[in-house]
Amino acid sequence: MNQKILDTLEFGKVKSLFQPFLVTAQGRNELVSLAPTAETKRIQVQFEEMREMAELFVESPHFALGETSDISGLVARLALEGQLNIEEFLALKRLLEVSKHLKEFYEDLENVQLEQLSRLFENLEVFPHLQGSLQAINDAGFVESFASPELAKIRRTIQESEEQARQVMQDILKKQGEMLVEAIIVNRNGRNVLPVKNTYRNRISGIVHDISSSGTTVYIEPRAVVNLNEAITNARADERHEINRILTELSAMVQPYHSSFKNNAWLIGHIDLVRAKHLFARKYQATVPSISEEQAIQLLNVRHPLLEKPVPNDLYFGKDLAALVITGPNTGGKTIILKTLGLSQIMAQAGLPILADQGSRIGIFEEVYADIGDEQSIEQSLSTFSSHMTNIVRILDEVNDRSLVLFDELGAGTDPQEGAALAMAILDDLRLRGIKTMATTHYPELKAYGIHTPHVENASMEFDTTTLSPTYRFMQGVPGRSNAFEIAKRLGLSSIIVKEAQSQTLGNTDVNQIIEKLEQQTAESRRRLDNIKAVEQENLKFNRVLKKLYNEFSREKENELDKARVEAQEIVNLALEESEEILKHLHDQAQLKPHQIIEAKTQLKSLVPEQKKLAQNKVLKKAKAQRAVKVGDDITVTAYGQRGTLTSQLKDGRWEAQVGLIKMTLKADEFELVKKEEPQVKAKQVNVVKRSNVKGPSARLDLRGKRYEEAMQELDEFIDQALLNNMAQVDIIHGIGTGVIREGVTKYLRRNKNVKTFGYAPQNAGGSGCTIVVFQ
Known part of the structure; x- marks a missing residue:
C-alpha cells in the first residue's frame, strides 16, 4: 500500500x-x-x-x-x-x-x-x-x-598470590606503620602500594609509583610483593587468554x-x-473484525485511535453503495470520520484490532487513496486548488474497483458553483467505475446529488443548536444543513434581519425543514438503537452470570454427592461394626450356631462391595484417562495387526517403533497400546470359592505382600469360609517380614471363639512364617 x-x-x-x-x-x-x-x-x-x-x-x-x-x-x-x-x-x-x-x-x-x-x-x-x-x-x-580446569587452576593461582601479597602488605602495615602517612593500602597505576612518608622513603625498599603533589607522600610498591604482583599480572594475562579460548570453543x-x-x-x-x-x-476495547468478500464495510461504534475521548459512531458502507457524501459546515467532525474509516481499514489489513464493537466488518482493498488537508505547495507555486486537483488527477489515473478513495472538501478552493460541478463529475466518474468513495464537502448542491443519484448516500455530522457546538455524531442518510439562522438568533442578531435573510432563501427553507425532521428521526433511531445495545449488553452480562452460577452449582452438586458417598460409606461401616457386636453378643449367648452367624455376616457384608465397586471403577477410569503413551510401550500397528515396541519419539510428534525386524515411523493414530493383563484378584471373597468347584475350598491362605487392612479382611473372610465348609484345620501363610501381619493374625485368632488352638508350623513346613489353625 x-x-x-x-x-x-x-x-x-x-x-x-x-x-x-x-x-x-x-x-x-x-x-x-x-x-x-x-x-x-x-x-x-x-x-x-x-x-x-x-x-x-x-x-x-x-x-x-x-x-x-x-x-x-x-x-x-x-x-x-x-x-x-x-x-x-x-x-x-x-x-x-x-x-x-x-x-x-x-x-x-x-x-x-x-x-x-x-x-x-x-x-x-x-x-x-x-x-x-x-x-x-x-x-x-x-x-x-568451572568453564575449564585450566581457568580454575589459573584463578586459584591468582587468589593465592593475591592473598600472599596482601599478607606481606599487612605485615608491613603492622611493623612499620610509623613510616606511613596512613595505615592503608592504596592503588596506583593498577598496583597495590603503600603511602610512605617522604622522610622514610629509603627505609622501605621497593618501586616508587607516584608522589603526592605536596611531595610529602611517596607511593611505594614493596620489593617483597613486586614478584608476587608480577606473577599476578602474568596470571591475569593467562586468564584472559583462557577465557578467549573458552569463548572460541x-x-x-x-x-x-x-x-x-x-x-x-x-x-x-x-x-x-x-x-x-x-x-x-x-x-x-478494540475488536477483531470479520472480513467481507464483497467489500461491505460495517463499523459499529468505531473510534479514532489517536483521539483522547473519541465519539463512537456507526458507519455502514454496503456492497451496493458506491459513494457516501458528507455535507455540512466545517469543524463538525467530517474529516475525523473520513480518517477513521481509512485508518480502520488500514489497521485491519495490517492484522491489527480496530477500535470498534463486535460484529464490525471490513472489506479488502488493494489500495487506499486520500486527498486530505491543505496540499498547497510553495515550492511548486501551486495554489490550494491546483495542488488538490493535481493529487486528484493522480488518484483517478491509478484507482481500480479494488480501491477505496477518501476526499476531504472535494472541489474546494475555487468558485463554489464550478467547484460543486467538478465534485459531482468526479464522484460520478468513480461511481460508474464501481469504486467506493467517501467525500466531505460544504457545497449544498451535493445534497441533491446524493438524493437523486443511485448508489450514492448523503450523510452529515450532528450539530447542537442549543449549545451552538458540534456533537461529532455521524448521521448516515441525513444531508447536512446550515444552522446559520439559528446560530445568528442565539447570538443576538436582530430577528428582523434574520427574517429578511430567510425570505431570501425561501426555496431552501423547506429543504432545511425536511433535513431537520430527518435529523430528529435519526436521533430517535439512534436512541432506540442505544437502548437495544444496552439491553443486549445486559443480556450478555446476565448470560455470563448464569453460566458462572451453573458452573458453581455443578461443582457444588458434585461436592455434595462426594460428601453423600462418604457419609453413606461411614453409615455402612458403622452398621457393620454394630452388626459385628450384635453377632458377637448372640454368639456369646450360644443362641445361634457358628455357620448361621457366618452366613448372616456374609449377607451384611454383601451391602458393601457395591460401594467399593463404584470407587474402584472411578479409580480405574481415572487411571485409564491419565494413561499416556511412552517409550517402551507395547503396541499393535492398526494397519497390519502386528505387535511392536515404541523406541523413541520424533520432534514432529511421530513415534519410531520396532516391529519384528522392521523399524517403522508411525503417527499417534496409527497404533494402539496393548492392554496389559490385569493381575488376578486373590481369593479373598467367600463367594469365589463355589461349592461346585471340583478341588473344593482352599485350606491355605497366603497373606504375604498384602497391606495390613487388606490382610485382616481376607483373613476374616477365609476363616468364615473354612467354618462354613466344616474344615478342621487350615494354614495361614503370613511370612516373617516386619511381623506386623503375623501379630495381626495372632490377635485375630485369639479373639475368635471358633478357634480351638493355633501355632507356628514345623520348621520344614514354614516355621514362624506359617500359622496352623485348628477349629473346635
Missing part, C-alpha cells in the same frame, strides 16, 4: 500505541515493518492468531514472555564462523531460556484449542545441551571458573545452530506481537 496514505492517516503513530506492550526486540522490529496487505488469507491468519491469544489468556491470564535483545548481529557472525563476545553470549543465552519457557508453557497448556498459535509454539526448538554449556557464563557476564559449539536461533527469535517476536495486539485490544 502506498506510503502517502500511511503518512496522511498517521499509521506510524497508531503503531506506536502497541509499543508499550512489547517485551522483545524481535517483536519491536516486526511492529516497525508492519504494513497493510491485500492478501485475505494472510489477514485471516492474523485475525485467528488474535482470537486464539484471547482464548489462551482466559486459560492463563498472566501469560508473559521474557525480554530478549536483537540477535541479528550474532547470527550473522555465527554464519561467518566468527567468535561471539560476552554480551552476545548473554543475548543468546536469554533467547534459549525464553524458548524453553514458551515450549514448556505450551506443553502444559490444557483446555485450549489452538491452531495458528500451535504452529508457532511447536516450531520452537530447545537446546538443553547448549544451555548447560552456556551456564559457564553467568547472567552478569562473568566466565565461571563455545562459539564453535553454537555455530551449527545459527539458523535455528534466527527462527526461534522470529517465532518469539511474533508471539510477542500477537500478545501485544491482545493487550492493546483489552486496554482500548
Whole structure:
C-alpha cells in the first residue's frame, strides 16, 4: 500500500500505541515493518492468531514472555564462523531460556484449542545441551571458573598470590606503620602500594609509583610483593587468554545452530506481537473484525485511535453503495470520520484490532487513496486548488474497483458553483467505475446529488443548536444543513434581519425543514438503537452470570454427592461394626450356631462391595484417562495387526517403533497400546470359592505382600469360609517380614471363639512364617 496514505492517516503513530506492550526486540522490529496487505488469507491468519491469544489468556491470564535483545548481529557472525563476545553470549543465552519457557508453557497448556498459535509454539526448538554449556557464563557476564580446569587452576593461582601479597602488605602495615602517612593500602597505576612518608622513603625498599603533589607522600610498591604482583599480572594475562579460548570453543559449539536461533527469535517476536495486539485490544476495547468478500464495510461504534475521548459512531458502507457524501459546515467532525474509516481499514489489513464493537466488518482493498488537508505547495507555486486537483488527477489515473478513495472538501478552493460541478463529475466518474468513495464537502448542491443519484448516500455530522457546538455524531442518510439562522438568533442578531435573510432563501427553507425532521428521526433511531445495545449488553452480562452460577452449582452438586458417598460409606461401616457386636453378643449367648452367624455376616457384608465397586471403577477410569503413551510401550500397528515396541519419539510428534525386524515411523493414530493383563484378584471373597468347584475350598491362605487392612479382611473372610465348609484345620501363610501381619493374625485368632488352638508350623513346613489353625 502506498506510503502517502500511511503518512496522511498517521499509521506510524497508531503503531506506536502497541509499543508499550512489547517485551522483545524481535517483536519491536516486526511492529516497525508492519504494513497493510491485500492478501485475505494472510489477514485471516492474523485475525485467528488474535482470537486464539484471547482464548489462551482466559486459560492463563498472566501469560508473559521474557525480554530478549536483537540477535541479528550474532547470527550473522555465527554464519561467518566468527567468535561471539560476552554480551552476545548473554543475548543468546536469554533467547534459549525464553524458548524453553514458551515450549514448556505450551506443553502444559490444557483446555485450549489452538491452531495458528500451535504452529508457532511447536516450531520452537530447545537446546538443553547448549544451555548447560552456556551456564559457564553467568547472567552478569562473568566466565565461571568451572568453564575449564585450566581457568580454575589459573584463578586459584591468582587468589593465592593475591592473598600472599596482601599478607606481606599487612605485615608491613603492622611493623612499620610509623613510616606511613596512613595505615592503608592504596592503588596506583593498577598496583597495590603503600603511602610512605617522604622522610622514610629509603627505609622501605621497593618501586616508587607516584608522589603526592605536596611531595610529602611517596607511593611505594614493596620489593617483597613486586614478584608476587608480577606473577599476578602474568596470571591475569593467562586468564584472559583462557577465557578467549573458552569463548572460541563455545562459539564453535553454537555455530551449527545459527539458523535455528534466527527462527526461534522470529517465532518469539511474533508471539510477542500477537500478545501485544491482545493487550492493546483489552486496554482500548478494540475488536477483531470479520472480513467481507464483497467489500461491505460495517463499523459499529468505531473510534479514532489517536483521539483522547473519541465519539463512537456507526458507519455502514454496503456492497451496493458506491459513494457516501458528507455535507455540512466545517469543524463538525467530517474529516475525523473520513480518517477513521481509512485508518480502520488500514489497521485491519495490517492484522491489527480496530477500535470498534463486535460484529464490525471490513472489506479488502488493494489500495487506499486520500486527498486530505491543505496540499498547497510553495515550492511548486501551486495554489490550494491546483495542488488538490493535481493529487486528484493522480488518484483517478491509478484507482481500480479494488480501491477505496477518501476526499476531504472535494472541489474546494475555487468558485463554489464550478467547484460543486467538478465534485459531482468526479464522484460520478468513480461511481460508474464501481469504486467506493467517501467525500466531505460544504457545497449544498451535493445534497441533491446524493438524493437523486443511485448508489450514492448523503450523510452529515450532528450539530447542537442549543449549545451552538458540534456533537461529532455521524448521521448516515441525513444531508447536512446550515444552522446559520439559528446560530445568528442565539447570538443576538436582530430577528428582523434574520427574517429578511430567510425570505431570501425561501426555496431552501423547506429543504432545511425536511433535513431537520430527518435529523430528529435519526436521533430517535439512534436512541432506540442505544437502548437495544444496552439491553443486549445486559443480556450478555446476565448470560455470563448464569453460566458462572451453573458452573458453581455443578461443582457444588458434585461436592455434595462426594460428601453423600462418604457419609453413606461411614453409615455402612458403622452398621457393620454394630452388626459385628450384635453377632458377637448372640454368639456369646450360644443362641445361634457358628455357620448361621457366618452366613448372616456374609449377607451384611454383601451391602458393601457395591460401594467399593463404584470407587474402584472411578479409580480405574481415572487411571485409564491419565494413561499416556511412552517409550517402551507395547503396541499393535492398526494397519497390519502386528505387535511392536515404541523406541523413541520424533520432534514432529511421530513415534519410531520396532516391529519384528522392521523399524517403522508411525503417527499417534496409527497404533494402539496393548492392554496389559490385569493381575488376578486373590481369593479373598467367600463367594469365589463355589461349592461346585471340583478341588473344593482352599485350606491355605497366603497373606504375604498384602497391606495390613487388606490382610485382616481376607483373613476374616477365609476363616468364615473354612467354618462354613466344616474344615478342621487350615494354614495361614503370613511370612516373617516386619511381623506386623503375623501379630495381626495372632490377635485375630485369639479373639475368635471358633478357634480351638493355633501355632507356628514345623520348621520344614514354614516355621514362624506359617500359622496352623485348628477349629473346635
